Amino acid sequence: MLAGVVLAGGKSSRMGTNKSLLTLPDSQLSLLEHCQKELAMVCDNNVFISGSEHEQGIADVIPNCGPLSGIHAAIAHIKIQQPDTNELLVVAVDMPDLCQEDFNYLLKIGRENHCLCTFENCFLPLYIPLSVDIAQYLDTIFKSQPNDVLLQPKQRQYSIKRLLNSLHSLQIQPLKNTQLDNINTLSQWQQHCAKQPFTKASK
Numbered sequence: 001m002l003a004g005v006v007l008a009g010g011k012s013s014r015m016g017t018n019k020s021l022l023t024l025p026d027s028q029l030s031l032l033e034h035c036q037k038e039l040a041m042v043c044d045n046n047v048f049i050s051g052s053e054h055e056q057g058i059a060d061v062i063p064n065c066g067p068l069s070g071i072h073a074a075i076a077h078i079k080i081q082q083p084d085t086n087e088l089l090v091v092a093v094d095m096p097d098l099c100q101e102d103f104n105y106l107l108k109i110g111r112e113n114h115c116l117c118t119f120e121n122c123f124l125p126l127y128i129p130l131s132v133d134i135a136q137y138l139d140t141i142f143k144s145q146p147n148d149v150l151l152q153p154k155q156r157q158y159s160i161k162r163l164l165n166s167l168h169s170l171q172i173q174p175l176k177n178t179q180l181d182n183i184n185t186l187s188q189w190q191q192h193c194a195k196q197p198f199t200k201a202s203k
Contacts, residue, residue: 001046001082001084001085001086001087002042002043002044002046002085002086002087002088002089002107003043003046003047003048003078003082003085003087003088003089004039004040004042004043004046004047004048004088004089004090004091005047005048005049005050005070005071005074005078005088005089005090005091006032006035006036006039006047006048006049006050006091006092006093007050007051007067007070007071007090007091007092007093007124008020008032008035008049008050008051008054008057008093009050009051009052009053009054009057009060009070018053019031019093019094019183019184020032020051020054020093020094022183024096024193025193031093031094031096031183032049032054032093034096035091035093035095035096036049038098038099038100038103039089039091039103041100042089042100042103042104042107043089046082046085048074048077048078050070050071050073050074051070058070058073058074058077059073060072060073061073061076061142062142065142065158066158066159067092067123067124067160068138068141068158068159068160068163069142069158071088071090071126071128071138071160072138072141072142074088074090075088075128075130075134075135075138079130079135085130086129086130087110087111087127087128087129087130088126088127088128088130089103089106089107089125089126089127089128090124090125090126090127090128091103091124091125091126092124092125092182094182094183094184095124095125095180095181095182095183096183096192097179097180097181098125098178098179098180101175101177102125102174102175102178103125105175106118106119106125106127106172107127109127109170109172110127110129110170111127111129113170114129115129115167115168115169115170116128116129116134116163116164116167116168116169116170117169117170117171117172118164118169118170118171118172119171119172119173119174119178119180120171120172120173120174121171122174122180123160123161123164124160126160133167133168134167137163137166137167138163141158
């Protein structure tokens with residue numbers, strides 16, 4: 001069974017406000033609602049939210065350790081709540097230009113090769129088969145929390161890049177029309193909103 005996970009627990013420090021709640025001008029959906037909608041079409045409405053500030057959001061077990069901590073908490077939660085789940089599609093809330101076509105392509109290649117799969121030079125979205133290796137890796141990484149983790153939240157050991165390098169993974173070339181830009185600042189958000197409204201075809 002496939003489950004989707006939206007990473008929406010970031011501090012949005014560069015944006016100055018919770019970017020997951022920003023409203024897209026064309027659809028009037030928030031970034032979080034938009035991401036949930038696109039992901040639900042691929043995951044048969046089986047979507048979880050990482051981020052304790054959201055309703056039914058999953059709190060990090062070890063806070064302040066970036067996206068990998070959100071993935072770790074989501075896997076732990078899903079293993080209890082939905083033990084039949086054997087694969088995840090993890091997406092970031094701040095990448096609204098991604099669509100079902102992109103997700104389905106990533107799923108196809110990841111499933112064919114039975115491995116973690118991302119697009120080149122971009123660690124999200126991420127396809128994860130829930131094997132023993134991934135569970136053991138994350139349990140080891142988050143087994144003990146260093147005393148200074150709050151002062152150094154982006155330590156290398158908590159990076160998705162290190163996860164991909166440590167386990168069998170693929171980084172594939174995106175589709176021709178795939179847009180992997182993410183929105184971190186007010187300027188980037190304004191540029192996104194200023195673009196001509198369009199709806200990418202869902203397949």
